Amino acid sequence: MKKGCKFGTHRVIEPKGTLPQPAWKIDNDMNIYDNEILIDVQTLNIDSASFTQIKEEANGEVEKIKEIMLGIVEKRGKHHNPTTGSGGMLIGTIEKIGPALEGKTDLKVGDKIATLVSLSLTPLRIDKIKEVRKNVDQVDVEGKAILFESGIYAVIPKDMPENLALSVLDVAGAPAQTAKLVKPGDTVFVIGGTGKSGMLCLYEAKKRAGITGKVICLGTREESVNRVKKVGLADEYIIADATKSVEIMEKVKEITGGKMADVTINCVNIPNTEMSSILATKDDGLIYFFSMATSFTKAALGAEGVGMDTRMIIGNGYTKGHAKISLEIMRESKELRELYEKLYA
Amino acid sequence: MKKGCKFGTHRVIEPKGTLPQPAWKIDNDMNIYDNEILIDVQTLNIDSASFTQIKEEANGEVEKIKEIMLGIVEKRGKHHNPTTGSGGMLIGTIEKIGPALEGKTDLKVGDKIATLVSLSLTPLRIDKIKEVRKNVDQVDVEGKAILFESGIYAVIPKDMPENLALSVLDVAGAPAQTAKLVKPGDTVFVIGGTGKSGMLCLYEAKKRAGITGKVICLGTREESVNRVKKVGLADEYIIADATKSVEIMEKVKEITGGKMADVTINCVNIPNTEMSSILATKDDGLIYFFSMATSFTKAALGAEGVGMDTRMIIGNGYTKGHAKISLEIMRESKELRELYEKLYA
Ligand SMILES: NC(=O)c1ccc[n+]([C@@H]2O[C@H](COP(=O)([O-])OP(=O)(O)OC[C@H]3O[C@@H](n4cnc5c(N)ncnc54)[C@H](OP(=O)(O)O)[C@@H]3O)[C@@H](O)[C@H]2O)c1
Ligand SMILES: NC(=O)c1ccc[n+]([C@@H]2O[C@H](COP(=O)([O-])OP(=O)(O)OC[C@H]3O[C@@H](n4cnc5c(N)ncnc54)[C@H](OP(=O)(O)O)[C@@H]3O)[C@@H](O)[C@H]2O)c1
Numbered sequence: 001m002k003k004g005c006k007f008g009t010h011r012v013i014e015p016k017g018t019l020p021q022p023a024w025k026i027d028n029d030m031n032i033y034d035n036e037i038l039i040d041v042q043t044l045n046i047d048s049a050s051f052t053q054i055k056e057e058a059n060g061e062v063e064k065i066k067e068i069m070l071g072i073v074e075k076r077g078k079h080h081n082p083t084t085g086s087g088g089m090l091i092g093t094i095e096k097i098g099p100a101l102e103g104k105t106d107l108k109v110g111d112k113i114a115t116l117v118s119l120s121l122t123p124l125r126i127d128k129i130k131e132v133r134k135n136v137d138q139v140d141v142e143g144k145a146i147l148f149e150s151g152i153y154a155v156i157p158k159d160m161p162e163n164l165a166l167s168v169l170d171v172a173g174a175p176a177q178t179a180k181l182v183k184p185g186d187t188v189f190v191i192g193g194t195g196k197s198g199m200l201c202l203y204e205a206k207k208r209a210g211i212t213g214k215v216i217c218l219g220t221r222e223e224s225v226n227r228v229k230k231v232g233l234a235d236e237y238i239i240a241d242a243t244k245s246v247e248i249m250e251k252v253k254e255i256t257g258g259k260m261a262d263v264t265i266n267c268v269n270i271p272n273t274e275m276s277s278i279l280a281t282k283d284d285g286l287i288y289f290f291s292m293a294t295s296f297t298k299a300a301l302g303a304e305g306v307g308m309d310t311r312m313i314i315g316n317g318y319t320k321g322h323a324k325i326s327l328e329i330m331r332e333s334k335e336l337r338e339l340y341e342k343l344y345a
Numbered sequence: 346m347k348k349g350c351k352f353g354t355h356r357v358i359e360p361k362g363t364l365p366q367p368a369w370k371i372d373n374d375m376n377i378y379d380n381e382i383l384i385d386v387q388t389l390n391i392d393s394a395s396f397t398q399i400k401e402e403a404n405g406e407v408e409k410i411k412e413i414m415l416g417i418v419e420k421r422g423k424h425h426n427p428t429t430g431s432g433g434m435l436i437g438t439i440e441k442i443g444p445a446l447e448g449k450t451d452l453k454v455g456d457k458i459a460t461l462v463s464l465s466l467t468p469l470r471i472d473k474i475k476e477v478r479k480n481v482d483q484v485d486v487e488g489k490a491i492l493f494e495s496g497i498y499a500v501i502p503k504d505m506p507e508n509l510a511l512s513v514l515d516v517a518g519a520p521a522q523t524a525k526l527v528k529p530g531d532t533v534f535v536i537g538g539t540g541k542s543g544m545l546c547l548y549e550a551k552k553r554a555g556i557t558g559k560v561i562c563l564g565t566r567e568e569s570v571n572r573v574k575k576v577g578l579a580d581e582y583i584i585a586d587a588t589k590s591v592e593i594m595e596k597v598k599e600i601t602g603g604k605m606a607d608v609t610i611n612c613v614n615i616p617n618t619e620m621s622s623i624l625a626t627k628d629d630g631l632i633y634f635f636s637m638a639t640s641f642t643k644a645a646l647g648a649e650g651v652g653m654d655t656r657m658i659i660g661n662g663y664t665k666g667h668a669k670i671s672l673e674i675m676r677e678s679k680e681l682r683e684l685y686e687k688l689y690a
Contacts (some may be wrong), residue, residue, distance in 0.1 A: 017589060017591050017592060019590060019591065019650075023515055117650055118646075118650060134509070143588050150651045150652040152649070152652040169381055245360060246362050246363065274502070275367075279352070287643070289659075290646065292641070294641045295643045296637070296639045296640065296659060297637055299661075300462075300657045300660050300661055303661040303662075303663065304462070304518070304661060304662035305364075305460075305461065305462055305466055306352050306364070307495040307496060308496045308661075308663070309663060309664050310661065311658065311661075312655040312656060312661060313657065314634075314641060314644045314645050316644075316645055316653075316654070316656075317646065317648075317649035318648065318654060320654050
């Protein structure tokens with residue numbers, strides 16, 4: 001059996017020297033290397049931008065969608081949409097585990113998992129497309145896929161609906177990081193606390209900051225804030241536009257008696273909220289930017305411009321145990337689970 | 346005397362509710378608020394992008410350059426170039442210190458300082474332009490400026506040339522952060538270690554990692570790497586292109602016996618080096634991105650794609666004591682000072 005690289009570079013066909021994700025074509029031969037996992041694929045969950053593009057190109061015709069999808073995989077060895085550049089994730093069952101992983105992985109043959117690395121780097125072979133579910137961007141297939149040694153995944157829990165688990169797993173990094181960053185007694189400010197990732201962050205923040213801490217939720221709408229209030233996820237609530245940095249600073253100053261936040265978690269889906277995050281946080285505090293709309297230069301120059309020594313962290317979507325930590329929230333909080341099922345499952 | 350906001354929002358004329366930097370126009374009346382510092386300005390050090398634009402607009406004519414500069418300050422109350430959006434810094438002498446700052450600042454009337462916040466947020470009045478030094482982007486003036494309470498600055502040291510001090514102060518955040526992040530015994534990898542900020546980082550890394558640590562320098566050219574070797578700033582040297590992530594990973598793997606770096610400092614001036622930074626660093630290591638060419642999304646998605654839990658920090662240009670720490674290097678290392686004077690002063 002051939003020995004593989006942890007990151008799957010042994011499967012890159014062209015251009016050589018790159019990683020599987022940026023590569024144009026990778027090898028989708030289903031004889032595994034010693035450190036790979038073979039998955040029997042059940043469903044592809046195509047990235048929303050990618051699936052929209054494919055539907056348009058196919059004029060919505062199912063047979064044409066199938067043809068385009070098969071074409072992508074044939075050309076590239078992975079479902080990496082060349083137009084949008086994006087992938088998605090998949091659900092399937094473990095079929096084989098490379099011997100080099102023995103003792104290194106908790107997975108067993110027969111486990112049902114969701115991959116948490118993008119389809120844009122996952123070797124895939126589609127034997128047959130069984131059903132295209134156009135409204136939920138999901139496609140049931142017969143096929144196989146490979147998970148690299150560095151590839152992250154989550155075992156699908158048996159005690160909740162698959163769709164609920166998928167929604168939670170999509171944003172799993174944020175609550176897990178919150179759990180690691182917040183200490184007892186901290187004042188935590190969650191910008192975009194009313195959203196899918198934000199609510200999970202509030203929950204973890206309250207748990208970790210404890211009764212001596214304070215958790216502040218910011219959203220823009222009465223409706224979304226009331227939803228969060230009803231479940232009691234935070235101690236204080238602000239309805240405001242996070243692009244208005246001075247207003248946000250004043251509100252947080254008032255709530256904290258001038259002390260400001262120890263930890264700020266940014267979960268918005270819009271640009272230009274770096275300055276609000278900086279001004280709401282203590283000089284020696286910490287900001288975790290989960291939002292993909294974060295601008296590196298606005299954050300770096302913004303903090304310098306106001307002479308703040310704040311530590312600012314780039315929101316890595318992965319952290320150890322992130323799937324476990326976030327799925328556990330759905331078991332701990334009946335109210336949050338109900339709200340989540342209503343909104344996202 | 347009127348009470349001012351720490352960040353200078355009291356001087357914003359339009360649009361209200363923003364900070365002085367993004368504001369279109371600020372108040373440059375030179376009667377200070379209780380927490381402001383009045384500076385008698387000697388020289389404006391115009392940002393290179395801004396000065397290039399002004400020179401072009403003026404067809405290189407000195408009188409026209411003066412006219413454009415005076416026009417900017419008259420319209421905006423600050424030297425905030427509306428075309429490039431950038432500012433610069435200034436050198437001057439402390440003339441007055443607001444009473445609310447007593448006991449809060451080390452500055453004394455008569456101190457000569459460089460402001461380390463951008464001219465794009467500094468209230469400025471120019472009474473006369475005395476000399477335009479076109480080749481070094483410097484303009485000698487008679488005029489006054491205001492430093493806000495949150496504004497950072499450095500006292501110009503008397504034991505080195507002004508230009509040398511300015512070059513060091515320009516990148517002061519990087520070595521100061523390095524000093525704070527590196528622990529004894531660490532393996533430190535400086536990408537772009539042959540540049541202006543990189544060399545200072547190497548010096549601090551070596552000092553902090555100590556004899557049980559290991560410092561690795563990456564540059565692209567024989568010439569620049571040899572320069573650094575001669576001064577002995579690192580333990581190991583790599584000549585390679587930092588956009589080639591697999592190659593970089595292999596080289597660092599070889600040098601570290603497979604252990605990889607505890608701390609990686611990214612000081613390059615080109616894009617697409619996020620993945621090399623991630624792959625060269627331990628899973629539980631730390632990456633400090635000082636480079637302004639860093640892409641937030643490439644870093645966040647890149648780490649997730651390879652399942653790495655690496656902590657990634659946005660390079661805030663400011664950290665407490667950064668000017669002191671970086672200027673001190675010029676006193677400690679005669680060799681580095683000579684090299685710096687040759688290259689940048
Ligand atoms: N780092 C990663 O790996 C990773 C993974 C997944 C997602 N993400 C990113 O995480 C972010 C959030 O994702 P999500 O699924 O949680 O989004 P979401 O459910 O759509 O939530 C968006 C949140 O932003 C708030 N918001 C919108 N405009 C605002 C404004 N002007 N001021 C203040 N708050 C505002 C919303 O508040 P209201 O509803 O009250 O208006 C809501 O709370 C996105 O940027 C996404 O790209 C990152
Ligand atoms: N965060 C902040 O507040 C702040 C403040 C100032 C500057 N900066 C940023 O810091 C960065 C560096 O500034 P600097 O003044 O130190 O720049 P610099 O002196 O021009 O140095 C650039 C370095 O990048 C290296 N480099 C260029 N292309 C490379 C490649 N393909 N692979 C590997 N290395 C490569 C160069 O190596 P060779 O010379 O060997 O080719 C050199 O070591 C810039 O991006 C700047 O925007 C940030």
